[in-house]
Amino acid sequence: MQIYLPIAETSVNAFTLLGVGGGVGVLSGMFGVGGGFLITPLLFFIGVPPAVAVATGVNQVVASSISGVLAHLKRKTVDLRMGTVLLIGGLIGSVIGIWFFNLMSRLGQIDLIVQLSYVIFLGIIGGLMLQESLRALLRSRNPAAGRRKLHVHTWVHNLPFKMKFRTSGLYISVFPPLLVGMGVGILAAIMGVGGGFILVPAMIYLLGMPTKVVIGTSLFQVTFVAAFTTMMHAITNQSVDVMLAIFLILGGVIGAQVGTRIGLKLRAEQLRILLALLVLAVCGKIAFDLLWTPSEFFVLTVPGRP
Amino acid sequence: MMRAVVVLLLLLAAFPLRAEEVIAGLSQNRVSLTVNFEGSDILIYGAVRREGALPEGSDLDVIVTVEGPPQPAVIWRKARRFGIWVNTDAQEVRAAPSFYAVATTRPLRDILSAEADLTHRISTRLAIFEARGTADRADPAAFTEALIRIRERAGLYQSRDSTIDLERDTLFSTRILLPKNIVEGTYSARIFLLRDGDVIDEYETFIDVRKAVLERWLTNLAYEQPFLYGLLALALAVFFGWGASALFRFMRS
DSSP states (O other): OEEEETTTEEEHHHHHHHHHHHHHHHHHHHHHHHHHHHHHHHHHHHTOHHHHHHHHHHHHHHHHHHHHHHHHHTTTTHHHHHHHHHHHHHHHHHHHHHHHHHHHHHHTOOOHHHHHHHHHHHHHHHHHHHHHHHHHHHHHHHHHHHOOOOOOOGGGOOOSSSSTTTTTTTEEEEEHHHHHHHHHHHHHHOOOOOOHHHHHHIIIIIOOOOOOHHHHHHHHOOOOOOOHHHHHHHHHOOOOOOOHHHHOOOOOHHHHHHHHHHHSOHHHHHHHHHHHHHHHHHHHHHHHHHOOOSSEEEEEOOOOOO | HHHHHHHHHHHHOOGGGGGGEEEESSSSSSSEEEETOEEEEEEEEEEEESSSSSSSSEEEEEEEEEEEEEEEEEEEEEEEEEEEEEEEEEEEEEEEESSEEEEESSSSSHHHOOHHHHHHHHHHHHOOEETTTOOSSHHHHHHHHHHHHHOOOOTEEETTTTTEETTTTTTEEEEEEEOOOOEEEEEEEEEEETTEEEEEEEEEEEEEEEHHHHHHHHHHHHHHHHHHHHHHHHHHHHHHHHHHHHHHHHHHH
């Protein structure tokens, strides 16, 4: 069954869309990742224009993280103060990202920028995940290996404008969280992702936040930044396709439920290796498209259309 | 008065143009881009009306063109920079039809003279209007050819030589496929009657391609009320995202 996408102005198979949404939903349920970093490139592969894929992907992030953030707020596992600082940074970053996105669209380079960002970030994340899960696998076989220290003081803790974050038990400068939030906002606008994959490690290793508030606080920031970025894309370049979003969201919500149950039954470590390999495979495919001599040396853009 | 009638009669005698006239129709004048739109097949049919006997010594041919609303376009050329393929130089096109199909009874080059093509802008190449100031480029044609090639691959430009059936020099019909990726607007269908490379009669009719009610409403909202559209997108995301997980929780308990 074909579905006509009014903004992308083309038809896509409805089951392909549900499959993309559902498949990524299963992964996000299994691993607790948002999955935006997989949805957007998969949309490129099925022929959705990159601008529409990015703007709609970020809309989908809102749907996939909203119920999580509500649950965490109820359980009081959100550091609202830290969340707000990260969010302010995120909104600034989103504005910068949207400006850059629209500038690159006008210059005809947005596809390249989006693809390059994906190659870099998927490569880094996939590589780190693979390394981490291989190491965890080795550690589980060899329990004598040392453990990581929980709280480390770094240069981050010596900057001015310190602020107290009681929930996280931190007294640090506002600049690191502002900058981290900003980076995430830029990525959300350019790549159509939530940015949890950058935010969570940054909160743990850079800011030194306790793990019990990390997920809730990052979801809090991601949800609002994604919502704001969706609005910005809708207003400045009209490339959010709600028809596309609905199918991705429906597939994603169902997939996430399935994924959560699978995740409870299977061993996480081996699965994590698979996820890492999948991320690297997507990265490789995009990199291949950039490096391989194309069969067509020309591309066509229609001004004012995504 | 008398003189005017004489002139008119002389003119009629001098131009046997109207000796043959084309009358045509379409299987549909409206195409609706509904949610499950997969493309639309349009049947174009017609007849040649003739006052006198069938002229001897030349062949009668028919050309049908269907043209979608024109749009500006930018064609980018890729080159390798630092190992990756990057859009390096561009050429603008003032107006290129978003859809263009040419169907003929025999190969276009055999039945249409270059002058007639220039006058009526029938071949795909002439339907595209290049922007001024591109003449200084070394190879402006490469860009326009690329535009045609890319759109031909997407099914948006179609060269359908020898696909019109012309029966007993009178009845003809052809099918044009409007693919799933067409844009909305008014499409014009032109039917030309040709003899000796020249157009002897022409008929034009229109196809109205419109998004269906919901799709149209969404597009209008997106372009005219982008703020409301953004809010709608967010509301849907919150509703489906939160609603569905609430539903699953309810089902489990």
